[in-house]
Amino acid sequence: MRFGVCILFVLLVACQVTAKEKTKAQEREENLVLTRNERDSSENQGEPGHNSSGDDWKEFWAVRLAINLVGYATIFVPGYLIIRHLRRTRYNESAGPGFLPNLAVLCVFGREQHASATAEEGNVGGKGASSSPTPAEEPFFTRALRLVICVIGLQVSYLTWGVLQERIMTIEYGRTATQPGEFFKDSQFLVFINRILAFVMALIVITVRKQPVHTAPLYKYSFSSFSNIMSSWCQYEALKFVSFPTQVLAKASKVIPVMLMGKVVNGKTYAYHEYITAAMISVGVSLFLLTSGDATKHKDSVTTTSGLAMLVGYMLFDSFTSNWQGALFTSYKMSSIQMMAGVNLFSCLLTSVSLIEQGGFTSSAAFMLRHPDFIFAAVILSICSASGQLFIFYTISRYGPVVFVIIMTVRQGFAILLSCIIYGHPVTIIGFVGILLVFLALFLRIYANDRQRKMKKLAASNPPGSGSKV
Template sequence: MATGEEIAPALQDSWGDFWLFRFFVNAAGYASIVVPGFLLIQYFKRRNYLETGRGICFPVIKSCVFGSEVKSVHQDDGSLPPRAEPTESSTARQVFKLFCCAAGLQASYLTWGVLQERVMTRTYGATETDPGEKFKDSQFLVFMNRILAFTVAGLYCALTKQPRHGAPMYKYSFASLSNILSSWCQYEALKYISFPTQVLAKASKVIPVMMMGKLVSRKSYEYWEYLTAALISVGVSMFLLSSAPNRTVSTVTTFSGIVLLAGYIIFDSFTSNWQDALFTYKMSPVQMMFGVNVFSCLFTVGSLLEQGALLESMRFMARHSEFTAHAVLLSVCSACGQLFIFYTINQFGAAVFTIIMTLRQAFAILLSCLIYGHTVTVVGGLGIAVVFMALFLRVYARSRMKKRSKKLPLGETPVQKV
């Protein structure tokens, strides 16, 4: 009897910590906000509230449900202001800006990656007699990141001139929900796989994107896109297979990590595609950042309060000041990194930004191996090199294709890319 009473709470705790159980609990919390919101939106639309509504709440409901402007004609990167081409007289200034952007992106996201692995895989409060405890609630970390990003984006919009906003606010909730789930999967995956494996999986998400484009959108691709996708697949396979004999994790753990990475890629792909569709409204990237993070804060804080996890996480912060510092710095790096992304793309274009972030992924793997002692075999190192060589080749080939497409006669259109 005593043994049974001791085992039951242990089993309950293990089920409570299992990622699939927590995923459904979190999803139920989001549904408790999404479903009433959906019903309210349908109610206002059926009542034709835009023509019949009056009163003090009318501007708020109109902004949230209907918006205020029609869509603009969507073009590639049309949401961004035109990028000024550097002149010879400002070459030194442009080089300095590029250096600052690269340094800001590297510092923000390398620090973010190191802290992410520290928070999710190491214990806090360990002593000679006490093994310490791990922080388990990934959703709280997502909330911390989003609340600071919301604050930074709000201040930026308030202090700088922005386009008049016209999108219905509720449309941000779709990107927000998928963004929350992708971030949650990313944090949870670190409990089951190593950080280098996660980085390589994120770098290789171009493969499922191409497959989805081929099956769903009937897109066609150039030969170099198939070549680089094949090289990425080969490189990732080399890394994973060479690391397998040295692993001590179980098959279930490995499978959980793969499922969570797949969830991250699926949700993240939806987020980027939905945001691209939202940019057909006249808005700036910082307005997008603000709108998405408004709903992210609403969803995460609502779910945390329903589960009682917000107070539990706050108590963990009170017990471990080191965790508090890590969580705050993690949020600061995430928010600053987003601003650096917008500024870099605006000033230098997507190709330069992609090169910087590809280098960041390589540096992140190196830092993780040095700090946390991950071992990489010679074959695994070659696999990493193949992946990043393919990514750089992809950036180079795409830039060449863009230059060629500008020279095409009217009436000819280049092949669609991902």
Template sequence: MTKNGAEIVISVLLLTTTGLLFFINRCLSLSQFFTNPSSEYSWITSGFLNILGYSTVFVPGYLIYRYIHKIGYLDKAGNTRLTFVIRKCFEADEILERTNVASSNVTHSRTLLQDTLLLLFYFVCLQASFLTWGVLQEKVMTQKYENTKGDIGHFTDSQFLVFVNRILAFLLSGFVVFCTRQPSHKAPLYKYVYCSLSNILSSWCQYEALKYVSFPHQVLAKAAKTIPVMIMGKLISKTKYESYEYVAALILSVGMLFFMLDTGNDHKGSSVTTLSGLILLCSYIVFDSFTSNWQGSLFKQYHMKPVQMMCGVNLFSCIFTAISLMQQGGFLKSFTFMIDYPSFIFDCFLLSICSATGQLFIFKTIATFGPLVFVIITTIRQGFSVLLSCIIYKHEIRVIGIIGILLVFFSIFLRVYCGYRIKTKRKRTQNVDLKI
């Protein structure tokens, strides 16, 4: 097939699949079944429509990817604009292999003090960003807004909150990428699609879960994700973990479980409500565990900067959520809510700032210390979030909750101490081998 013929096929694939999926999603969004679902099952219908909206981007991209590889389009294509876009989306840079070899030979060794100070800096910045974000998240999804007329409203569109968080993060990271000197970007753009999709799904599950379970229970249930992250690490990145890391993760999860059992649930609903919250929390854990490990593997493979990762992931997150919101009329509903309740605008903007700055430190932490260290920092932040929530909303903490907190900090100490001891032993062994 000629080059022009292949480009016509690619254009037809893009237009027909996008148009068909857009039409199906729009028809379903306007149907009575999806417009007036039961409150207990609303997350199922909205989640289905969201995924169908994401497929408007994912399915055409997948079909084009399969087609260009089947006909060897990139091997014989010229230098047209379409070819340039396709290469950026689906092909790694030709000098990637040489860059990887060179990068692997360059090691940036830091002392224990430097590592400790750097980790402490990331830790403090992550806590400040996401503790504020957690309080605002609870307020936006659980509290009611009142305007000057005395009208009361309750915001319910979780996907719009995901969008505003991602659009500001994309603009911030894009500004940094274009205004500062960055290494050449080697990764094909489609590699970001997987972690972008899992990232927005995990965020959506997190917001939706607040409709069915209390904030303390939601936060502390996530603490158990250290074990799924380790499992995902072995499956995706083939990461090998030491025995003490499994022990520390288990103690951490048990400690958070104790704390969770010590606090009451403010959402006393039916068993269906409890089941919905449980399913959403489990889905969040799976999606979030995949996201951090996929990003970790991309850092190792392509050696991009954290801000480049942030820009790439949020680019697709904005595309996915924006198209889905347009198909469901989510933008119109959310902007109408903003006009009716101006105080929501401030909360939404501050929520986005906290999310964007927090993401910068998320990617820096994963790139520097790996996904497991990031998850441990996040787990500690979740404990602080619950403590903050208990102070604000007067939740009582009993002895079992205090024991849980102590177990969490003990697990952190155990991991840091054992990690340092093993690292020191390995250095000594290497020095002995060099002398021999």
């Protein structure tokens, strides 16, 4: 533990030195081109990539969000009417043979009438993992090797993904000493390329590895697909207003609004350790935000409010996604890969229709032609996102959610340090203490929840009066 803290301290010092050097270099460069770009800089300080033209209002995030929602509505509204009509007329009872009737039944009704039989069949031979030894039957070395592979896969996938995400959304492409660059603005296009590659990967896994018989109506994936799209969109848009370390800490602290929502809406009670860790997270985030120089990239209240709105939107949509997918897992017993394929299928459909309506494919293609280096970054970003999803599902299925949460919590800490070192985000000693406090609270929460879960399981397996007497 002490060794790890020493490493983090060394990285912090390196981070501060790098930040100072980059700040000085940027100041020298800005002084050289200040005269030429002064007018553009004053007009563009509201938002990265903001061009001075009569269409400035279209670049505001709320307008882009409204346009995206209108595009999604062109799918959801007709889809709702069709589903309502088919259910009212009980189309599944009168549908004839053929591809289209079967597709309509699969999308609207699924195989609900055979749910019990197919669920049993899926448990017997559907998952494909039944033929392989269970984790308990594997030798220790094999399990350890698998875990190391999962850790490396998750860390490499998502650390690379985080670095590229920040680069794509915050770096000016084509900028030189004599010519200003331009920012990539269409977050929805990034969501599309991430989802289509993840969908293809899921189909490949389904083809290679046997899955349980699918019983869920396909349209039910559209709800978590929509919330997944919106959470990703908010995540990309937030980087236009807040730094990447701020975004990561906001993700780590989403336990606080979840607890508040559960208390107010459902009257849920929490253990003492949950209140304590929530308070630690609040203090840690506050220390970081109040002492870090670029916690928000723009100091005016409008952009600060926009960044906060994006982070809140991300947390709300992301919370709905996990809860809805959990409900589908409980009701229909599909595999994780089937869930991945279903969600990404509707994500591709929704984003592609919206991009076509807005001309997003054309503008993004033109941007790629002007800046070929963007293509490489976007492709690697998509590969990391899709492979990361596969590692997520595999890790959870093999080692459970607690091990996965620990791995991803460590990844968030490394992501902050990597971002600070590469992009020169200034972090003070107090801000660094805030980061440590947040992650200490997360690890305490994981440990306490796991301990509480084991005690409940032990109490359930040994009820009072059931112990053997000698």
